[in-house]
Amino acid sequence: MRTAAETRKRSSKIPDYRxxxxxxxxxxxxxxxxxxxxLKDEIKKxxxxxxxxxxxxxxxxxxxxxxxxxxxxxxxxxxxxMTPERLPRLVEEHLAGHQPVKDWLVRAHNQALPDDSFxxxxxxxxxxxxxxxxxxxxxxxxxxxxxxxxxKALKTMTPEQVIKEVLDSGLRGxxxxxxxxxxxxxxxxxSRNDKKYVICNxxxxxPGAFMDRSVLEGDPHNVMEGMLIAAYAIGADEGYxxxxxxxxxxVQRLKLAITEAKKKGLLxxxxxxxxxxxxxxxxxGAGAFVCGxxxxxxxxxxxKRGMPKLRPPFPAVSGLWGxxxxxxxxxxxxxxxxxxxxxxxxxxxxxxxxxxxxxVFALAGQIVRGGLxxxxxxxxxxxxxxxxxxxxxxxxxxxAVQMGGPSGGCIPAALADTVIDYDSVTQTGAIMGSGGMVxxxxxxxxxxxxxxxxxxxxKESCGKCTFCRVGTKRMLEILDRITKGQGVExxxxxxxxxxxxxxxxSLCGLGQTAPNPVLTTIKYFRxxxxxxxxxxxxxxxxxxxxxxxxxxxxxxxxxTACARVCPSSCIAGAVKKxxxxxxxxxxxxxxxxxxxxxxxxxxx
Numbered sequence: 001m002r003t004a005a006e007t008r009k010r011s012s013k014i015p016d017y018r019x020x021x022x023x024x025x026x027x028x029x030x031x032x033x034x035x036x037x038x039l040k041d042e043i044k045k046x047x048x049x050x051x052x053x054x055x056x057x058x059x060x061x062x063x064x065x066x067x068x069x070x071x072x073x074x075x076x077x078x079x080x081x082m083t084p085e086r087l088p089r090l091v092e093e094h095l096a097g098h099q100p101v102k103d104w105l106v107r108a109h110n111q112a113l114p115d116d117s118f119x120x121x122x123x124x125x126x127x128x129x130x131x132x133x134x135x136x137x138x139x140x141x142x143x144x145x146x147x148x149x150x151x152k153a154l155k156t157m158t159p160e161q162v163i164k165e166v167l168d169s170g171l172r173g174x175x176x177x178x179x180x181x182x183x184x185x186x187x188x189x190x191s192r193n194d195k196k197y198v199i200c201n202x203x204x205x206x207p208g209a210f211m212d213r214s215v216l217e218g219d220p221h222n223v224m225e226g227m228l229i230a231a232y233a234i235g236a237d238e239g240y241x242x243x244x245x246x247x248x249x250x251v252q253r254l255k256l257a258i259t260e261a262k263k264k265g266l267l268x269x270x271x272x273x274x275x276x277x278x279x280x281x282x283x284x285g286a287g288a289f290v291c292g293x294x295x296x297x298x299x300x301x302x303x304k305r306g307m308p309k310l311r312p313p314f315p316a317v318s319g320l321w322g323x324x325x326x327x328x329x330x331x332x333x334x335x336x337x338x339x340x341x342x343x344x345x346x347x348x349x350x351x352x353x354x355x356x357x358x359x360v361f362a363l364a365g366q367i368v369r370g371g372l373x374x375x376x377x378x379x380x381x382x383x384x385x386x387x388x389x390x391x392x393x394x395x396x397x398x399x400a401v402q403m404g405g406p407s408g409g410c411i412p413a414a415l416a417d418t419v420i421d422y423d424s425v426t427q428t429g430a431i432m433g434s435g436g437m438v439x440x441x442x443x444x445x446x447x448x449x450x451x452x453x454x455x456x457x458x459k460e461s462c463g464k465c466t467f468c469r470v471g472t473k474r475m476l477e478i479l480d481r482i483t484k485g486q487g488v489e490x491x492x493x494x495x496x497x498x499x500x501x502x503x504x505x506s507l508c509g510l511g512q513t514a515p516n517p518v519l520t521t522i523k524y525f526r527x528x529x530x531x532x533x534x535x536x537x538x539x540x541x542x543x544x545x546x547x548x549x550x551x552x553x554x555x556x557x558x559x560t561a562c563a564r565v566c567p568s569s570c571i572a573g574a575v576k577k578x579x580x581x582x583x584x585x586x587x588x589x590x591x592x593x594x595x596x597x598x599x600x601x602x603x604x
Contacts, residue, residue, distance in 0.1 A: 014072065015051040017095055019043075022066040022131060024057030024217045025210075025249055026371075030064035031083065038084035039067075042091045050095055056218025058131025060118060061371035063106050066131075069094060075109035118369055121388055123350060123358045123376045126334040130218030130372075135253055138260035141221040147266060149337035153229050154274040157340075162233040163189060166336065168344030170356030175201060175292075175329035176407065176433045176509075178355075178422040184326060187316035188234040191324035196236035198227050199320065199327045201297060202243040202250070205289040206405025207456060208364040209436035212330040214372050215360070216243065216250035219334065220257040226333030228266070228278055229340060234326050237277045242297055245284040254282055289406075289460035293508045294319075294327045296462065307462045308508035329434060331360055351377030355421035359432070365402075365439040366393045375420065382416040385439060396441040400524070402449065404433030406457045407513035409520030410446065429520040431513070445542035446525040447532055451479035453517040457510060468511030471502040475518060484545040487533035492522060541603050544588045548604050553578040555600035562592035562601065 023032045063080030106115040133140035167182030204212040261267045291306040300306040319325025348356045355377040368390030400410040409430035458472040499515030506512045538546040558576040570586045573579030
């Protein structure tokens with residue numbers, strides 16, 4: 001029995017508070033390392049009994065730097081927009097005085113706060129551990145049921161039972177195509193060979209997407225555990241994590257996770273005495289968007305140029321180095337351990353009839369709460385943007401949302417009640433994709449958005465297919481002309497004709513989907529194309545070459561502020577007299593509009 005002295009000594013070691021700083025890429029970019037360093041100094045100076053730790057992204061990127069304070073009872077208080085300058089007050093009032101600083105709280109035990117609605121409609125399966133514990137500690141992961149699913153699979157289930165559980169869950173590949181994961185695993189299982197591979201596709205390249213990065217940074221062991229279970233199910237003994245080199249923090253934490261897993265006997269030979277062997281390696285991609293396509297990805301791992309191949313044979317039959325290979329993306333593997341622990345039926349209970357479970361989305365663009373969310377399938381676009389995402393910045397009008405990245409399309413505000421599932425999203429002309437959602441307001445030019453995404457895919461084309469290589473170039477030239485006021489009658493029809501030929505003549509998904517942003521913007525915003533071509537006007541006042549800047553004489557007070565910032569010296573006028581813009585010299589930079597305090601400059 002413990003003595004009173006021992007009890008006092010033991011209790012003195014328990015920290016009064018545990019403080020956790022968000023150090024995912026978003027937190028670090030917002031100044032997380034500076035906050036952590038300053039916090040260490042403040043705690044040291046105050047001689048408080050406080051434990052410090054770090055974690056990954058919890059999803060509230062719009063509130064970074066985030067700082068969590070846990071009391072002895074485990075109650076959570078989250079502070080947002082933290083800076084080193086705020087820390088002295090936090091330490092004095094909360095950590096020393098035991099009174100939370102209400103002004104800065106974004107989440108709090110037994111308190112209702114405006115940011116609570118960010119989580120209200122989320123269902124966190126993939127993200128359940130992100131922002132909860134230290135991603136660089138395997139022990140923290142194991143303390144949160146980590147690797148228990150692997151134990152269950154290896155010691156109580158046959159490979160066939162594992163595959164059946166995944167089939168029963170209805171999990172579809174979260175990389176974009178939405179192919180049933182269990183069926184994919186079954187194909188690889190049925191392929192007879194002495195060597196098989198498992199690959200995790202972490203080559204996230206869509207503009208505005210950061211789902212894979214955040215999951216790999218915040219919960220690397222969960223992805224690895226999903227890969228281990230897949231390897232056991234299909235009979236593989238080697239795997240690759242293909243991660244783009246632009247994600248250095250994710251690569252760093254994966255390397256550490258692999259080292260720790262090996263030390264625990266969770267990777268290597270005879271794992272947990274079950275006779276199951278599995279080795280895992282990291283392959284850093286060089287940033288080619290086309291390497292997100294599975295055959296190009298495998299070529300890259302083999303040391304070849306990343307170029308797609310004609311299928312069949314499919315990877316499940318002949319993949320990496322000609323051996324049966326299973327490829328899923330980060331989010332797909334991150335669902336697996338939860339499914340094995342909780343059962344396929346529990347996962348299938350979420351979502352819609354044909355789209356089960358939850359889906360992770362990266363919210364970016366003109367949205368109040370930019371960040372990472374995980375919502376049940378079946379939720380609507382409107383609910384994600386307005387109830388989870390907090391609506392449009394500045395209270396402006398919602399215009400459209402781009403889903404599926406360069407391979408996807410634009411869903412207009414008129415279709416905001418579209419249900420988030422694979423079939424409903426596809427019917428709009430967009431695709432679910434890997435989960436990027438770029439939100440646009442009424443200042444966005446849809447012709448220019450189509451040009452932006454086509455410019456991306458045109459540059460990222462591997463060049464193997466003529467229609468993808470040359471066709472996208474011709475489409476981009478037309479869009480460039482239209483946004484510069486040089487469009488002509490018949491351009492829209494020519495874009496549609498080229499889009500059709502590129503879609504049916506390209507070998508891989510990059511070319512087959514490249515025209516989607518153009519097709520959906522023409523479908524829903526054809527009037528904007530016609531305004532650019534016929535009237536030489538941009539309704540959104542976004543295309544620079546189509547804008548005219550004029551000074552309204554009745555409002556101009558002659559303060560000269562606009563003339564002083566004009567880079568082309570095209571504004572003239574006497575002090576306290578209305579000024580005039582020389583249209584021939586105006587470079588349409590917009591500096592004058594930003595500087596004018598009297599709303600005296602008209603943009604048309």
